[in-house]
Amino acid sequence: MKVITAHNLTKRFGSFTAVDGISFELEKGEIFGFLGANGAGKTTAMRMFCGLSRPTSGEATVAGFDVFTQQEQIKRHIGYMSQKFSLYEDLTVKENFTLFGGIYGMKPSQIRENFGLTVGRLGIEKYADTLVDGLPLGWKQKLAFSLSVFHSPEIVFLDEPTGGVDPVARRQFWEMIYDAADKGITVFVTTHYMDEAEYCDRVSIMVDGRVEALDSPRNLKQKFNADDMYGVFLYLARTAKRS
Amino acid sequence: MRRFASFVKKEFIHIFRDRVTMLILFLMPIVMIVLFSYAVTTEVKCIQTAVLDLSGDFATRKIITALENDGYFQITRILHSPNELQTVFNDGKINLAVVFSENFAESLHHGAGASLQLLADGTEANSAAMYVNYAQGVLRGCLLDFNRMDGAAPVINTNVKMLYNPSGKSEYNFVPGVMGLMLLLINAMMTSVSIVREKERGTMEMLLASPLPPFQIILAKLAPYFTVSAAVLAIILLFSRFMLGVPIAGNIFLLLGLCLLYIFVALALGLLISTIVNSQLAAMLASGMVLMMPTMLLSGLMFPIESMPKILQWLSCIVPARWFIAALKKVMIQGVGFENAITEFAVLGFMAAFYVALSLKKFKIRL
Amino acid sequence: MMLKYLIIKEFKQIFRNSFLPKLFVMMPLMMIGVMPFAANQEVKNLNFAVADHDRSTLSERLVNKIAASQYFSLVAHCSSNEAFRLIESGDADIIFEIPQGFENDIVNSRNVTVSVAANGVNGTKSALASSYISGIVQDYSSDFQASMGDIIKFDIKPYYLFNPGLNYRVFMVPALMVMLLTLMCGFLPALNIVGEKEKGTMEQINVTPIGRGVFILSKLLPYWAIGLFVFTVSILLAWLFYGIVPAGSLLTVYVCAIVYISAVSGLGLVISNYASTMQQAMFLMFFFMLVFMLISGLFTPVSGMPDWAQWIAAFNPLKYFIEAMRMVFLKGSGIADLKSHLLALGIFATVLNGWAVVSYRKTE
Numbered sequence: 001m002k003v004i005t006a007h008n009l010t011k012r013f014g015s016f017t018a019v020d021g022i023s024f025e026l027e028k029g030e031i032f033g034f035l036g037a038n039g040a041g042k043t044t045a046m047r048m049f050c051g052l053s054r055p056t057s058g059e060a061t062v063a064g065f066d067v068f069t070q071q072e073q074i075k076r077h078i079g080y081m082s083q084k085f086s087l088y089e090d091l092t093v094k095e096n097f098t099l100f101g102g103i104y105g106m107k108p109s110q111i112r113e114n115f116g117l118t119v120g121r122l123g124i125e126k127y128a129d130t131l132v133d134g135l136p137l138g139w140k141q142k143l144a145f146s147l148s149v150f151h152s153p154e155i156v157f158l159d160e161p162t163g164g165v166d167p168v169a170r171r172q173f174w175e176m177i178y179d180a181a182d183k184g185i186t187v188f189v190t191t192h193y194m195d196e197a198e199y200c201d202r203v204s205i206m207v208d209g210r211v212e213a214l215d216s217p218r219n220l221k222q223k224f225n226a227d228d229m230y231g232v233f234l235y236l237a238r239t240a241k242r243s
Numbered sequence: 244m245r246r247f248a249s250f251v252k253k254e255f256i257h258i259f260r261d262r263v264t265m266l267i268l269f270l271m272p273i274v275m276i277v278l279f280s281y282a283v284t285t286e287v288k289c290i291q292t293a294v295l296d297l298s299g300d301f302a303t304r305k306i307i308t309a310l311e312n313d314g315y316f317q318i319t320r321i322l323h324s325p326n327e328l329q330t331v332f333n334d335g336k337i338n339l340a341v342v343f344s345e346n347f348a349e350s351l352h353h354g355a356g357a358s359l360q361l362l363a364d365g366t367e368a369n370s371a372a373m374y375v376n377y378a379q380g381v382l383r384g385c386l387l388d389f390n391r392m393d394g395a396a397p398v399i400n401t402n403v404k405m406l407y408n409p410s411g412k413s414e415y416n417f418v419p420g421v422m423g424l425m426l427l428l429i430n431a432m433m434t435s436v437s438i439v440r441e442k443e444r445g446t447m448e449m450l451l452a453s454p455l456p457p458f459q460i461i462l463a464k465l466a467p468y469f470t471v472s473a474a475v476l477a478i479i480l481l482f483s484r485f486m487l488g489v490p491i492a493g494n495i496f497l498l499l500g501l502c503l504l505y506i507f508v509a510l511a512l513g514l515l516i517s518t519i520v521n522s523q524l525a526a527m528l529a530s531g532m533v534l535m536m537p538t539m540l541l542s543g544l545m546f547p548i549e550s551m552p553k554i555l556q557w558l559s560c561i562v563p564a565r566w567f568i569a570a571l572k573k574v575m576i577q578g579v580g581f582e583n584a585i586t587e588f589a590v591l592g593f594m595a596a597f598y599v600a601l602s603l604k605k606f607k608i609r610l
Numbered sequence: 611m612m613l614k615y616l617i618i619k620e621f622k623q624i625f626r627n628s629f630l631p632k633l634f635v636m637m638p639l640m641m642i643g644v645m646p647f648a649a650n651q652e653v654k655n656l657n658f659a660v661a662d663h664d665r666s667t668l669s670e671r672l673v674n675k676i677a678a679s680q681y682f683s684l685v686a687h688c689s690s691n692e693a694f695r696l697i698e699s700g701d702a703d704i705i706f707e708i709p710q711g712f713e714n715d716i717v718n719s720r721n722v723t724v725s726v727a728a729n730g731v732n733g734t735k736s737a738l739a740s741s742y743i744s745g746i747v748q749d750y751s752s753d754f755q756a757s758m759g760d761i762i763k764f765d766i767k768p769y770y771l772f773n774p775g776l777n778y779r780v781f782m783v784p785a786l787m788v789m790l791l792t793l794m795c796g797f798l799p800a801l802n803i804v805g806e807k808e809k810g811t812m813e814q815i816n817v818t819p820i821g822r823g824v825f826i827l828s829k830l831l832p833y834w835a836i837g838l839f840v841f842t843v844s845i846l847l848a849w850l851f852y853g854i855v856p857a858g859s860l861l862t863v864y865v866c867a868i869v870y871i872s873a874v875s876g877l878g879l880v881i882s883n884y885a886s887t888m889q890q891a892m893f894l895m896f897f898f899m900l901v902f903m904l905i906s907g908l909f910t911p912v913s914g915m916p917d918w919a920q921w922i923a924a925f926n927p928l929k930y931f932i933e934a935m936r937m938v939f940l941k942g943s944g945i946a947d948l949k950s951h952l953l954a955l956g957i958f959a960t961v962l963n964g965w966a967v968v969s970y971r972k973t974e
Contacts (some may be wrong), residue, residue: 050817072819080817088811090626091619102615103818131626263885267893274897278904282919289913332771347764357764365773366940368781369651370911375768380741382766383748390755399672399716399751400723401744405737406697408730416732428896436889523808523888524801525629532636540648545909547735550654552647569700572731579698 001064003028003155003186004049009058009067011044018044020209021058026188028154031181033200033217034190037237041209042190046157049188051075063154076104079148079156079185083163087144089133093119096132096143097150104151118146121179138169142176149180156180158189162196174199194230205233207240246455250463258437258467268471272425272479276487279417283545290374293320293331293340300348306359306385310341313381332364339363339374351389407492407577418483419571420544422476423564426502427509427538429472432530434513438464439526442517461606465510472506492578501574501584504591505567511598512563518605538564566590612820616828620802624832630798634836637793638844641786643851646779649786651909653738657685658704659693666713672724672750676706681742697729704728704739716754772940783848784856784935785908788870788928790844794837795871797895799829800878804891807882822970830875841867857942865945866938869955870931876962877927883969902928927958 004026011019019041026032036042047053049062051071060067063077087096094115101111119125122142132140141161148156158177162170174196181187189200197203197217204214213220213236217229224232259265292310296303310316320337322328331337342360344350350357361378363371387398408415441447450460483489491498512534520526540546541555542564548556559565570587573579581588624630658676662669677684685702686693696702705727715722726743728736770776806812815825845863848854856863877898885891905912905919906928912920923929934951937943945952 052813052816072821075817075819078817080814082810082813088619088623089809090623095619095622099615099619100818103612103815103820105611105819261887261890263890264893267897271893271897271900275900278901278919282905282915283910351764359764359766361766361768363768363770365770365776366781366936367907367911368770368773368776368778369909370914371770371773372652372776375770376738376741376745379766379768380745380748383745383752386752386764387748390752398721399747399754400721401740401747402723402725403740403744404725404727405730405733405740406727408733408736411730411733411737413733415730416734432892433889436892440887440889521628524627524805527801527888527892528629528633532633532640536640540645546648546650547653547732549656550650550652555644555648573698573700576731577698577729583699 001028002026002061003030004060004062004188006049006060007058009045009048009060010056011041011048011053012056017209019048019055022206022209022211024204024211024214026155026186028186029181029184031177031187031189031199031201033197033203034188034206035192035194035197035203035233036190036206037240038192039242040206040240042206043159045206046159046188046190049074050078050080050157077154079151079153081144081148081156081158081161083160087132087140087147090131092129092131093124093135093143094128097147100147101150106151114150118150122146138165138172141165141169142173145173145176149185152183153185155186155188158187160190160192162191162193170196194228194233197229197233203229205236207236208242212236212239247459247463250455250460251466254463255467255470258433258471265471268429268475269478271428272421272475273482275421275424276414276417276479276483279421279545280412280414280487283413290316290377291336291338292316292318293322293337294318295322295325295328295340295342297345298343298347300346302348302351302357302389303343305388306343306382307341309381309385310378313377315377316381328362332362337364338370339378341378412487412489414483414487414489415576416572417544418479418487418489419568419575420542422479422502422571423505423542423544423568424535424538425475425479426472426506426567427512427534427564429475430468430506430509431513431516431534432527433471434465434468434510435516435520435526435530436523437468438514438517439520439523442521443523457606461514461603465514468510468513469506472509476502489576490578491575493574493576494580497581498571498574501567501570501588501591504588504595505563507595508563508567508591508598511595511602515598515602515605518602537562541565542568544568560590563591563594566594613824613828616820616825617831620828620832624836634840637790638840638847641790642783642844642847645786646782646852649782649909650778651734652778653735653742654681656682656703656735656739657701658682658706658743659686659688659696659702660684661688661690661693661705661707663710664708664712668713668716668754669708672708672747673706675750676743676746679742679746681739697727702729703736704743706743779852780854780940781936783852783854784939785906785932787841787844787848788932788935789903789908791837791841791867791871791931792874792899792928794840795830795833796874796878797899798878799833799875800882800885800891800895801888802833803829803879803882804885804888808887822967826879826966826970830879834871834875837871838864838867854939856939858938858944862938862943862945862948863935866931866934866948866952866955869952869959870927873927873955873958873962876959876966879966880962880969883966883971902926905929906932908932927955930954930958 002025007023008021009019010017010021022045034042034046044053048055048067049060051067051074055067062074065073067074091099097115097118098111101114119128124139127135145158145161162173165173170193177187177189191197200217202214202216203220204211206212213232215223220232221228224235226232226235294307296307307318311318320331322331328340328342331340340362342362344358347357359382361375363374365371405411441450451457480491484491516526516529520529541548541559541562548559548565566587570584573584660673662673673684676682686696690707693702693705697705707725707727709722709724712722724747726740728740730736773780881891881894885894905915905923906926912923912929915923930951934948937948
């Protein structure tokens with residue numbers, strides 16, 4: 001079963017076409033890199049898949065549900081971490097997880113068990129009762145990711161999850177992403193770090209609201225005759241008309 | 244210097260982009276002046292009056308006519324029995340009942356005996372006092388008239404003159420008050436909230452880490468609010484001068500100097516609050532509770548200070564708006580010179596110096 | 611079930627805030643303990659300067675009579691010019707001038723005129739003050755006539771129904787409780803929701819399966835609970851400080867309060883849907899509250915306002931609740947007497963909450 005299907009999906013704001021007929025399909029357990037310059041339409045596209053924004057035309061399903069009519073069902077089966085999102089700063093780590101576990105209808109015993117596993121994996125048992133406010137940024141981001149997969153969604157959407165963190169922390173973050181993918185969670189991630197694009201199974205590059213390239217990083221590099229993903233990206237970005 | 248200029252530009256863009264807030268800021272003073280002047284008058288227009296006149300003689304008729312002719316009283320109900328007094332106030336349509344004693348005219352001449360009851364609906368305490376006050380005025384007038392008809396006893400008349408404001412317009416009072424409120428709102432409340440927002444988002448740390456000296460950062464943050472308040476000030480003055488006809492009787496430079504002084508106090512207070520609190524919500528509530536509420540209550544804008552208990556009168560001395568409004572009334576409407584407002588200028592000057600020093604000190608400590 | 615988790619979260623956040631719990635204690639104390647003393651439009655202790663050009667026993671007696679009243683205090687006996695200077699410097703509010711030959715004229719049964727010049731900048735205050743002075747002069751005049759022999763006289767006995775001592779506090783306190791509820795149940799939840807929007811946590815909530823009704827309820831219920839608690843405290847304080855208890859039943863008070871709460875929190879929600887930053891929300895709230903407060907009859911009766919203001923007042927939920935509270939506290943009105951008020955508030959609640967639900971968008 002395809003986890004995400006999109007066919008000619010379009011979003012217009014007045015006369016401005018933010019997303020212009022994009023089409024692709026995602027397999028279960030895939031790590032899908034969603035690239036594009038600022039303003040290329042990445043975030044708008046992602047918000048449509050999350051049920052935060054209603055498409056103008058086209059077709060798309062997420063986890064088997066229609067993005068036009070079944071937005072609330074979609075929300076039950078996805079996880080989401082936005083670039084802006086931090087956890088509730090005035091709640092403790094544990095309280096944040098209990099809250100979102102409860103929101104997704106997890107049983108209290110299940111919340112306890114999963115939380116124990118999560119903090120164990122991150123090695124932050126002793127900070128479980130610390131206010132999020134006082135934690136370093138790298139930790140907050142790891143926690144935010146753990147939270148977005150806490151209820152075992154089928155897909156998790158990550159909107160520029162590693163902004164502002166150092167390379168070491170980014171590396172660790174990607175290990176968490178691989179772990180999630182191994183468990184069968186599909187990962188849909190936007191990023192503007194081209195080295196991160198190399199970690200993805202498949203990459204799509206958006207220019208002016210359209211998907212201009214979609215393949216594995218290796219095939220893309222061959223096709224555009226570039227040494228790395230940065231070369232591919234630059235090649236495509238030069239064709240952009242929007243600034 | 245160029246760095247500073249670009250930084251100031253960023254701040255300007257920041258606040259002018261928020262159209263809703265800008266609209267409210269420019270609309271609010273006008274709405275406030277209009278509301279305060281026209282809607283919040285303690286003037287009682289039309290006192291719905293009931294009369295119980297069991298005597299029905301020339302004296303009672305004369306008094307009733309005097310009430311009707313006075314203009315404030317509208318006699319809407321004539322009662323026929325004291326029992327009706329029990330229920331006449333229940334539906335809230337009657338404000339005042341005038342009850343004459345029996346054989347009113349006859350007992351007038353026999354020393355004591357004639358009496359007249361004024362029953363007022365006390366639910367609205369203020370208005371009730373007003374109804375009775377007006378009615379007593381009319382009745383005393385009648386009494387003097389009776390005596391004048393009667394004999395040659397002398398009468399002392401009172402000739403009343405309203406200085407500066409012959410027609411008794413409320414705008415004269417509220418324009419200075421609204422200026423005090425608005426300048427505080429913009430310079431203290433908005434400044435504190437916007438600085439705290441940067442703190443909350445973590446962008447303040449970034450700014451402080453930039454090569455710009457902290458003093459210039461503060462200056463750049465305050466500049467747009469200063470500009471906005473100058474614009475609001477201009478709007479208020481133009482609106483009240485040309486639309487409402489409130490005079491600007493005094494020296495305009497003295498007036499502007501006074502406003503400048505007050506703006507400094509307000510900006511410093513805003514800065515001070517922003518160094519103390521950590522969240523936007525706290526900044527709002529703190530400036531609301533510590534600045535706006537005392538200004539509304541204790542500045543003399545709505546409630547006369549001299550009627551308050553002593554302790555509140557003392558407390559009102561630390562409210563900057565109290566001094567500003569008092570000085571503004573003198574400088575703007577009475578048109579008197581600086582020498583008559585020295586106290587107010589001195590107090591405001593002291594406050595400005597004190598709060599600027601305090602907030603700068605606090606700001607440095609935080610660095 | 612989800613609601614439970616969300617409400618626990620709200621309470622934790624509220625009580626962890628460094629400022630809010632203090633506010634819950636301070637507000638009723640300020641509103642009930644301090645406000646009634648300050649929010650008083652009575653005019654007292656006005657400073658008056660006397661320019662007595664007669665300097666006679668009779669003029670002296672008149673001046674003393676004015677100075678003895680609670681409305682005025684004498685600051686200076688001086689010349690007309692000096693008195694005017696006192697007005698300019700703000701040390702006097704009123705000049706009272708007695709002409710030369712005052713005593714002589716009265717004794718010889720000639721009418722005389724004294725003059726009052728008031729600083730008219732505050733029109734209401736000066737009008738009231740001069741009417742007080744005129745009253746005192748009229749009284750003096752009658753007294754003097756009485757001393758001259760048999761004259762006509764009748765007593766004027768004022769009597770105030772529902773509030774015999776004309777206690778200003780009995781009248782202010784119920785209205786101040788209304789302000790308290792407005793702040794707690796209208797302002798705070800709105801600011802809270804906009805705060806989540808601004809921080810981005812709202813978006814995270816939007817991608818979860820929480821229904822918008824559940825989310826909004828989770829914001830309102832804690833503030834309703836706290837609002838009613840603070841309201842109860844203020845009723846107790848009113849009794850403790852001033853011995854003010856509702857003449858009607860407490861049940862009526864709470865029924866009105868609950869209907870009002872649902873109306874005012876609906877207003878807060880509508881504002882929170884249109885504001886994108888806390889600053890905007892604050893200004894919108896401040897603006898609406900100011901308009902609502904000024905034309906609610908809180909300080910001045912609605913009946914004395916111009917027609918346009920009365921029209922605005924008809925769409926002002928505050929007005930209905932303030933009126934209802936005063937009727938229960940002072941007149942002892944019951945639910946049956948307040949039918950129209952409750953109906954109006956109920957309509958506000960329905961319209962505002964309906965509007966809030968329609969304008970709240972989880973999806974763009």
